[in-house]
Amino acid sequence: MSNINLTIDGKKVEVLQGSMILDAAKQVGVDIPTLCYLNLHDTKMKNQSASCRVCVVEVEGRRNLAPACATPVTEGMVVKTSTMRVLEARKTNVELLITDHPNECLTCNKSGKCELQDVARKVGVNNISITSNSMSTYPIKVTKTIVRDMNKCIMCRRCEVMCNTVQSVGALSGINRGFDAYVGPAFDESLEDTVCTHCGQCIAVCPVGALSEKDDTGKVIRALADPEKTVVFQTAPATRVAIGEEFGLAPGTIATGKMVSAIKQLGADYVFDTDFSADLTIMEEGTELIGRVTKFLNGEKASLPIMTSCCPGWVNFFETQFKGMSDLPSSCRSPQQMFGAVAKNYFAEKLDIPREKMVVVSIMPCIAKKYEADREEFKVNGNPDVDIVLSTRELAQLIKIANIKFNELDESKFDAPIGFGTSAGVIFGVTGGVLEAALRTVYEELEAKPLEKLEFETVRGLDGVKLASLTIGGIAINTAIVHGLSNARQIVEEIQSGNPRDLHVVEIMACPGGCVGGGGQPLHHGNIDIIKARTAAIYNIDDTSADRQSHKNPFIDTLYKEYYEKPNSHKAHEQLHTTYSEREKY
């Protein structure tokens, strides 16, 4: 492809043909404000609807202003990005957006992180000189995961691109037209009755307060204040490398110890780690994997490939989109649910309290975990194994409400006995991590000798679909690792059509990058480097850890000895495994 030469604000620049003015401007250090535009490089997330008109610039010889995000460069183009005409137009465009946007910044949960707010400051909107006589009025739709307030929507369509293109879910679409247009599910049904996977990626890209998670912090405050309740926390792997961002720490800061201290200071009775139940997952899923592969090698009918089942967004996607293959996913419950089951059975017995007196709170990088915890199959007589799920963002909010100075906290350790996890559990937080953790254990099981190099580099990285073939114990095992649900769709449809790659194991995570890029994490505002920094931090924890294999976790050993007997035992099946059903939804 040939290069194009153009001039931006008097600076000469040479860029690839097909580049947009915005890309070219970035190359010469010219900052053009954007609002609807979002480009999460290395993933399929690119929104270029050019609907907000904030990035307009002057192009010599062109009558009207051009949106820089969606105008391709041409040879000899002369662009001016901050003339009076441009600055006035930007300001007017933002004013127009605000005339149909509620003035609720004081109570909006996106306040301070809102891109409309930022851009309004940036272009200098100090008052609204345009009077409008109508304002959108939509009811606020609350589900147990996602809250939609279409009054705040600025029609940037990022959520639609995420839901339809990146995730290939298709729960959201533009409805109606003109002033009455809004983004919503089919027939305005509740998202729970649609194919929505509750992955929360729509929230992760929403620039304003139109999409947010259901706020469950109040439930936690009430539980902590109740002297009758024993409140038990678990924190997911990916939360520890992201929560610092909410307190101004650099992306990729490892804040495990501070997070534990903060939760203890909130008044938790016990702070445990989901890494522990991730290790437990490896024991259960590894055993299941070896069982299925052995069956296959003996010429028996085996359900292959085995697909991971840790990710509730993926499980929802699988149940609503695919038919006739519900034997394929691992029957293992996710680490969150395994933890809940262990806490409310094994640990409650140890404490000698009834399960109803225990409240299990999960801190998750995820929105779909809220949905998962509420599934009927994970309740005993109506009492859920996991009572409340908070996103990383909500935990940060709770810490702020409690007036805890996060950055000044000392580091604390997780409590025993179900707070110790190996770093094989930690890497569950990134794409490829679950498979790598499984391989570290399965290898030693099948080869009956220690694994010398614990790192499986082929399963790492941000490629949407990664393939790796390994020979373990004389068996060739073909694996695929996918993240982002459209990549999952591609692989699952392949398997449906006869599994041409002969896959034996497939790891699937719904969110781009895995849980580090989860829908409940601090907002990345389109900066993929933040997700990369979190990923690096996860591997950093692993590199510096002394315990890196799940089956070497001494507390897992104790748990089996004292309670579950052995992986895939009858009791383990009862409490740690599940089944899947096909669900017809809009």
Added chain:
Amino acid sequence: MEELSQEKFQELGQFIDSLPSKKGELIRVLHKAQEIFGYLPKEVQYFVGRKLGVSTAKVYGVVTFYSYFTMSPKGKNHISVCLGTACYVRGAEPVLDEFRKILNIQGTETTPDGKFSLCSLRCIGACGLAPVVTVGEKVYGRVTKEMVAGILAEYK
């Protein structure tokens, strides 16, 4: 429900199957579906989406975008009142209001007994007869407010 009969779904299914490609055919299929069912209820939109491999949300998005598509069933006798320029200046609005009053319906929905449905449209090309009303295929010209009750009586 008789109007959502298996036969109709079969007919629509066959039409979709007969298309050389399922890509980019959503609007054409919705036209056909509305021709068969008379309107596009949820069940039909869901069926179309599944058949074409398009999300139900997207189907609904298209149905709500184009005013031609309707999600409510038309009555046995469908009344259209022309509000085009000629009809409007010659008093079509009071005529429309009178239909609404007698039929006791607000906008453009169908009466509870399913006998009548009402809509307004813009010009049917019979401006010489303004204001014009059509009931089914039958055209009424120079309609006044006073004539409305009489027209409706023909279909009782």
